Amino acid sequence: MVFHFLFNSSQDNLEIHGKIIKEINNNNTSSKLNEKDSKNKKTTLSRNYVMVKILNGDHKGETIKLDNLVNDKTSHQSFTKKGDEVLINISEDKNGHIKSGSYIYDVVRYKFIYVLVIVFVLLIALIGGMKGIKSIIGIAITGFAVLKIMLPLIMAGFDPIVVSVFICIGVSILNLLIISGKNKKTLAAIVGTCGGVIIAGVIAAVCISALRLSGLTDEEEQNIIYIAQNVNFNFSGLFFAGVLMGALGAVMDISMSIASSINEINQQKEMSMVDLIKSGMNVGKDIMGTMANTLILAYAGGAMYIMIWISSYDLPFHRILNQDVIASEAVKSLAGSIGLIFTIPLTAIFSSFIFKREKKYDQKVDKIIE
Structure with a gap:
C-alpha cells in the first residue's frame, strides 16, 4: 500500500483536453428559463453552448457541442469563452461513439502554473547564481518530501x-x-x-x-x-x-x-x-x-x-x-x-x-x- 502511494504513476494521460472553438448563444432557451424562473421567483444563469474540439484520446480531432458551464454540480459555476482549453468528461455508447451526458468539468490551469514555475526558477538561478541553484534543489527536495513521502504515509495510516x-x-x-x-x-x-x-x-x-x-x-x-x-x-x-x-x-x-x-x-x-x-x-x-x-x-x-x-x-x-x-x-x-x-x-x-x-x-x- 505504501509502495502504491509513493510510486503510483500520474493519471494525466487519461484526461481528455478540448479547446473552445465557438460559442453558441441560445436566446430561446435562455428566455424560457428566465420566464419559468420568474414564475417561481428564482434566478438562474443564462444557458448557452460551446463547440469543443477534442485535442487527445480516441476522439482526437472530433468536435462536440457541450453546455457552456464548468462544474455545474458545485458552487464553482463559470462560463468558458472561445480559445479556452478545458478538461472534459466524455460518455460513450457501446460502440465507442460520443453520446449525450458529456460535460466540461474544469478549465486547464496547470499549463500556466508550469510557465510561472519556470519563470520563478529562472529568476532564482539568474539573480542568485549558484546559491539560487542550490535553493532550487532545496525547494525540489522539500516538495518531493511533502508530496511523495509525508502525505502518502499519512494517508496510508501512519x-x-x-x-x-x-x-x-x-x-x-x-x-x-x-x-x-x-x-x-x-x-x-x-x-x-x-x-x-x-x-x-x-x-x-x-x-x-x-x-x-x-x-x-x-x-x-x-x-x-x-x-x-x-x-x-x-x-x-x-x-x-x-x-x-x-x-x-x-x-x-x-x-x-x-x-x-x-x-x-x-x-x-x-x-x-x-x-x-x-x-x-x-x-x-x-x-x-x-x-x-x-x-x-x-x-x-x-x-x-x-x-x-x-x-x-x-x-x-x-x-x-x-x-x-x-x-x-x-x-x-x-x-x-x-x-x-x-x-x-x-x-x-x-x-x-x-x-x-x-x-x-x-x-x-x-x-x-x-
Missing part, C-alpha cells in the same frame, strides 16, 4: 505527528547543508531550526490537546475520511503537521541569518562569547518582527474565506475566536511565532559557543606552530 517531525527535521537538515555546505555555521543553523520547530510543535500539541482542535470544518473532515477510507483518521495529528510545516520555513530562515551574522562578526572582530550572543540577539530582534508578521499574515490569508464566512454571522469577537477553524489558525500563528522567538536565543548561544571554541582552537594551533 501517525501524522511522527511522520511530520521526521520530515521537518530531515528537510531542514538537507536544505541547510545544500545551501550553506558542511560547516559550523550550518550546524548552528540546524540546531536553532530544530529547536525552534520542536518548541512550536510542543506548544501546538499542548493547545491541540487542551482545546480539542482539528483545524477543519465538518465537510473537510468528511472529505478526508472518504479519501483516506479511514473513519479513525488522526485529524489532530494532521493539524500538528500543518503547524510544523508552516513554522519550518520562517524558523530556518531566521536561524541561518543569525548563524551567518555571528560567523561574519566573529571572523572580522575579536569579541567575547557574551558580546557575540548580544550581537546575534540584536540581529534576531530586527528579523523577529517581520517574520512573526509573515507567519500571521500567511495563516490569515489562507483562512480568509473561513474568516469572512464566520464573520458574516455578526458574532461577538470571542465567539468568532471560539470556532474550531479560527482557533486553529490562531494556534498555528502563535505556536509558530513562539517557536520563531525561541529560535533566536538558541541559535545565538549555540553559534557563539561553537565559533568561539573554533577560534580558540585555531589560536592554540597557531601558537604551537610558532
Whole structure:
C-alpha cells in the first residue's frame, strides 16, 4: 500500500483536453428559463453552448457541442469563452461513439502554473547564481518530501505527528547543508531550526490537546475520511503537521541569518562569547518582527474565506475566536511565532559557543606552530 502511494504513476494521460472553438448563444432557451424562473421567483444563469474540439484520446480531432458551464454540480459555476482549453468528461455508447451526458468539468490551469514555475526558477538561478541553484534543489527536495513521502504515509495510516517531525527535521537538515555546505555555521543553523520547530510543535500539541482542535470544518473532515477510507483518521495529528510545516520555513530562515551574522562578526572582530550572543540577539530582534508578521499574515490569508464566512454571522469577537477553524489558525500563528522567538536565543548561544571554541582552537594551533 505504501509502495502504491509513493510510486503510483500520474493519471494525466487519461484526461481528455478540448479547446473552445465557438460559442453558441441560445436566446430561446435562455428566455424560457428566465420566464419559468420568474414564475417561481428564482434566478438562474443564462444557458448557452460551446463547440469543443477534442485535442487527445480516441476522439482526437472530433468536435462536440457541450453546455457552456464548468462544474455545474458545485458552487464553482463559470462560463468558458472561445480559445479556452478545458478538461472534459466524455460518455460513450457501446460502440465507442460520443453520446449525450458529456460535460466540461474544469478549465486547464496547470499549463500556466508550469510557465510561472519556470519563470520563478529562472529568476532564482539568474539573480542568485549558484546559491539560487542550490535553493532550487532545496525547494525540489522539500516538495518531493511533502508530496511523495509525508502525505502518502499519512494517508496510508501512519501517525501524522511522527511522520511530520521526521520530515521537518530531515528537510531542514538537507536544505541547510545544500545551501550553506558542511560547516559550523550550518550546524548552528540546524540546531536553532530544530529547536525552534520542536518548541512550536510542543506548544501546538499542548493547545491541540487542551482545546480539542482539528483545524477543519465538518465537510473537510468528511472529505478526508472518504479519501483516506479511514473513519479513525488522526485529524489532530494532521493539524500538528500543518503547524510544523508552516513554522519550518520562517524558523530556518531566521536561524541561518543569525548563524551567518555571528560567523561574519566573529571572523572580522575579536569579541567575547557574551558580546557575540548580544550581537546575534540584536540581529534576531530586527528579523523577529517581520517574520512573526509573515507567519500571521500567511495563516490569515489562507483562512480568509473561513474568516469572512464566520464573520458574516455578526458574532461577538470571542465567539468568532471560539470556532474550531479560527482557533486553529490562531494556534498555528502563535505556536509558530513562539517557536520563531525561541529560535533566536538558541541559535545565538549555540553559534557563539561553537565559533568561539573554533577560534580558540585555531589560536592554540597557531601558537604551537610558532
